[in-house]
Amino acid sequence: MDLNSLKQFLVVARLEHLSRAADELRIAQPSLSRTIARLESELGAPLFDRGGRLRLNEAGRLFRGYVERSLGELEAGRRAVAEATSDGVRTVRLASETFLTLTGPLAAYKRAHPSVEVELHWSPAEDMARRLRAQDVDLCVASQPIHAEGLERVQLLDEEVGVAVPLDHPLAGRTSVSVEELADRPFVTARTGHWQRRLLDRLFTVRGLTPKIVCEVDELGAIAALIVAGLGIGLVPAFARRMDAHAPLIWIPVDSADCRRTVTLFWGADSHLSPAARLMRTTITGWDWNTPAPQENRG
Numbered sequence: 001m002d003l004n005s006l007k008q009f010l011v012v013a014r015l016e017h018l019s020r021a022a023d024e025l026r027i028a029q030p031s032l033s034r035t036i037a038r039l040e041s042e043l044g045a046p047l048f049d050r051g052g053r054l055r056l057n058e059a060g061r062l063f064r065g066y067v068e069r070s071l072g073e074l075e076a077g078r079r080a081v082a083e084a085t086s087d088g089v090r091t092v093r094l095a096s097e098t099f100l101t102l103t104g105p106l107a108a109y110k111r112a113h114p115s116v117e118v119e120l121h122w123s124p125a126e127d128m129a130r131r132l133r134a135q136d137v138d139l140c141v142a143s144q145p146i147h148a149e150g151l152e153r154v155q156l157l158d159e160e161v162g163v164a165v166p167l168d169h170p171l172a173g174r175t176s177v178s179v180e181e182l183a184d185r186p187f188v189t190a191r192t193g194h195w196q197r198r199l200l201d202r203l204f205t206v207r208g209l210t211p212k213i214v215c216e217v218d219e220l221g222a223i224a225a226l227i228v229a230g231l232g233i234g235l236v237p238a239f240a241r242r243m244d245a246h247a248p249l250i251w252i253p254v255d256s257a258d259c260r261r262t263v264t265l266f267w268g269a270d271s272h273l274s275p276a277a278r279l280m281r282t283t284i285t286g287w288d289w290n291t292p293a294p295q296e297n298r299g
Helices: 003-015 018-025 029-043 058-085 103-112 125-133 195-205 221-228 238-243 275-285
Strands: 091-096 117-122 139-142 151-166 186-190 212-217 234-237 249-253 260-268
Touching: 003 018, 003 029, 003 058, 018 029, 058 125, 091 275, 103 117, 103 275, 125 139, 125 260, 139 275, 151 221, 151 238, 151 275, 186 195, 186 221, 186 234, 195 234, 212 221, 221 234, 221 249, 234 238, 260 275
Parallel strands: 091 117, 091 139, 186 212
Antiparallel strands: 139 260, 151 234, 151 249, 151 260
């Protein structure tokens, strides 16, 4: 049961698809299939259900947790040795769904610690617990809940989310709007899984409605531009509104108490954070989240 086999198992477990896992690992699918079969033989139990589509079974989920923690401990050991034999680990690895919210503390961190290399990893919220357990990253910032054991967390920001419309939109003069009034409006939003999309779907689903989505984007910065262009309307958090106060958009509060975003910093409860990561955690948790990012200082 070698390390490479365990790493390959984690990729298959995450994707639940042999050919896609083989493509990501850049190995032949038959070789990957043999690796998984060999692991199952050594463990004496199947790790996947193979009825039509590959699915991680209960034994596989149990084994995955141990593998993630084991590989995470090995990575922690490597970094601990690096700290002990040099002037410390000079890299911090931060994962987030979006980095727009973090530009202020990130800029402050780099000014204070210019020699530290900051690695930024985009990550969907559902992958964050796994990445923290495997110590693939040091810290994660999510705009939606992560329900997993073994994580420490600090809430950074809880804010209202409104709907942004073009200046000439029929709703532009309103001081608030209900979800029901938005039912037939075209929406520009993020892809499935992102906090913005999950919030939109939840607001409509609990009211027995379905949002009319005309555009799904991966590039979140494009949402405002597409709204300005008249393609539709979209949910925008108050923080983003403050950052780009001069954008030709109208931001309207949504008359719903659950139209909010909570931003939380996560790290592994048992993780050995490097000095660089601890400094990053202090910078992020100590940031004044009512102050927009450095774009305010544009000349």
